[in-house]
Structures are given as C-alpha cells and as structure tokens.
Amino acid sequence: MLLGDARLPTGAHTQSAGLEPALRAGMTVDDIPSYLTARLRSVVPVEAGAAVLARREVLDATAPDDLTARLTAVDEAWRARTVSPALRDNAQVLGRGYLRLLRGLWPDDLGVRALTHVGKPSRGVVLGVAGAAAGLSAAQVARLVGYDDAQTVAAAALKLEPMDPTRAARWVFEAAPDIENLSSLAGLATVDDLPATTAPLVEEWAERHAVAGQRLFRA
Structure with a gap:
C-alpha cells in the first residue's frame, strides 16, 4: 500500500504516464480507458517484468558486488527494450x-x-528491489x-481534463483484469524472458513532450 501511494516523496506527482502528450496530440477523454489498457499491454509489462x-536477483543474492552486476544486467535489458530516450530518461528520474x-x-x-x-x-528495477525489501511476492x-x-x-486526467473523480476511479477499477494479468510475469527467471512489447505512439509522444513548452507534467 505504501509503494502504491502517489503521495510518496518520489517525484511521481510530476508524471502523467504519457497522458498529457497524448491529449495534446488529439486523443480525447473518451479514449483514455483504451489508452490505459494499451499501456498495460505494452510498455507496462516490460517495466513490471524488470x-x-x-526482486528475484535480490532474493537469490549472497554478495553485494555480484548483486550489483546482476541488477545492472536487468536494467540494461529493460533499456534495450525501451526505444525512446525520453522514456528511459524519465524512468531514471523516477528511479532516483x-x-x-x-x-x-x-x-x-x-x-x-x-x-x-x-x-x-x-524505476522498474528500483521497485523490484523495494518489493524484495518489503517482502512482496513476485506477483504482487x-x-x-x-x-x-x-x-x-x-490522477493526471483529473488535472488535465477536470471531471467527476468517480469517472477516473472507474477506469482503474475496470483495468483490474489487465493489472491482474501482469501477475503472469511472476515466473520470469532470466533477462532473456523479459517481454519486448512496445507502443510506438507512446514513444513518439514522449519524445515530443520532452522538448515541449508550457507542459503541466514532466512526462
């Protein structure tokens, strides 16, 4: 519950998960549920897999030096599957x-x-280490x-397009099956198993947003 709380002092309040550039590019509020689903089936599995x-590397480790190398390998595998420099940079900021x-x-x-x-x-690698420290299972x-x-x-939608908060809450509720499907990644054992799903539009919007002016969110 702590790690899922947006009020944590991690800088997450600066993020829209790409929603701001998507809306700027012409996506409508009615499209947001589909956008959310698309993310949960493309870029999110890569981060969740990392x-x-x-988490697995931490639990299997016996020495800090060896673990650092193994965590670096996981991070590099995630980067290799994340084409957009803007998305990689933003994930580093959140990871910090x-x-x-x-x-x-x-x-x-x-x-x-x-x-x-x-x-x-x-961010994904750091969250995995956090999960190990907190005693979370791989599925969790x-x-x-x-x-x-x-x-x-x-949360970003409520700031970008003011609406009844229950509408945004329903989007998350209805996304529960796709969120639950991510638990299938719990069995990943090596970096070769990491998903390589992408979302070209999300990547394009991220690159545009990185150099845009007058933006409300960092990404």
Missing part, C-alpha cells in the same frame, strides 16, 4: 526518487546497498507496477 527480475526513499527506509538492506552502485537504475510486485501506472493516468 521489477520481477530485480524511489531509491532515495529506499535508502531512508531500508539503509542496510543488501539489495538497496547494491542498487546504489548500479548507476542510474530505472508485477501488480504494483500496473496499478501505479493506471493510477498515474487517472
């Missing part, structure tokens, strides 16, 4: 915010200590990533 793998939180909550945790030497870990970690993405879209 989180699951990072979450890592700061983890260092405050679990400063002596093996995974957290190893993660500080990864460089600029992406995958669902967490999906739920966070859906809630980010819904």
Whole structure:
C-alpha cells in the first residue's frame, strides 16, 4: 500500500504516464480507458517484468558486488527494450526518487546497498528491489507496477481534463483484469524472458513532450 501511494516523496506527482502528450496530440477523454489498457499491454509489462527480475536477483543474492552486476544486467535489458530516450530518461528520474526513499527506509538492506552502485537504475528495477525489501511476492510486485501506472493516468486526467473523480476511479477499477494479468510475469527467471512489447505512439509522444513548452507534467 505504501509503494502504491502517489503521495510518496518520489517525484511521481510530476508524471502523467504519457497522458498529457497524448491529449495534446488529439486523443480525447473518451479514449483514455483504451489508452490505459494499451499501456498495460505494452510498455507496462516490460517495466513490471524488470521489477520481477530485480526482486528475484535480490532474493537469490549472497554478495553485494555480484548483486550489483546482476541488477545492472536487468536494467540494461529493460533499456534495450525501451526505444525512446525520453522514456528511459524519465524512468531514471523516477528511479532516483524511489531509491532515495529506499535508502531512508531500508539503509542496510543488501539489495538497496547494491542498487546504489548500479548507476542510474530505472524505476522498474528500483521497485523490484523495494518489493524484495518489503517482502512482496513476485506477483504482487508485477501488480504494483500496473496499478501505479493506471493510477498515474487517472490522477493526471483529473488535472488535465477536470471531471467527476468517480469517472477516473472507474477506469482503474475496470483495468483490474489487465493489472491482474501482469501477475503472469511472476515466473520470469532470466533477462532473456523479459517481454519486448512496445507502443510506438507512446514513444513518439514522449519524445515530443520532452522538448515541449508550457507542459503541466514532466512526462
């Protein structure tokens, strides 16, 4: 519940999960549920898979140095499957915010200590380490990533297109089956198993938004 709370001091309030550039490009409010579903079936499984793998590496590790190398490999695998430089950069920014939180909550945790030497870990990898420290199962970690993405879209929609809050809440509720489907990633064992699904429009919008002026959200 803590990790899924948007009020955490991680910088997540600056995010719209790509919704702002999508609306700028002509997407309508009525399209938001479909947009949310598209994300949960494309870019989100890649990040959720990275989180699951990072969690597994922490739980299987015995030495910090070896774990740092393994977490770096997971992070590199995620980057290889994330074409957009803007999306990679944004994930690094979010990862930094979450890592700061983890260092405050679990400063002596093996995974957290190893993660500080990864460089600029992406959000998914950091969330996986957080899941290991918090005692979450692999399925819970995958669902967490999906739920966070859906809630980010819904919360941003209320700021970008003011509406009845219950409408946005319903979008998240109706996305529950797709969020639950992410639990199927719990069995991932190696970086070769990481999904490689993409969303070209999401990537294009992210690149445009990175250089746009007068934007409400960072991404």
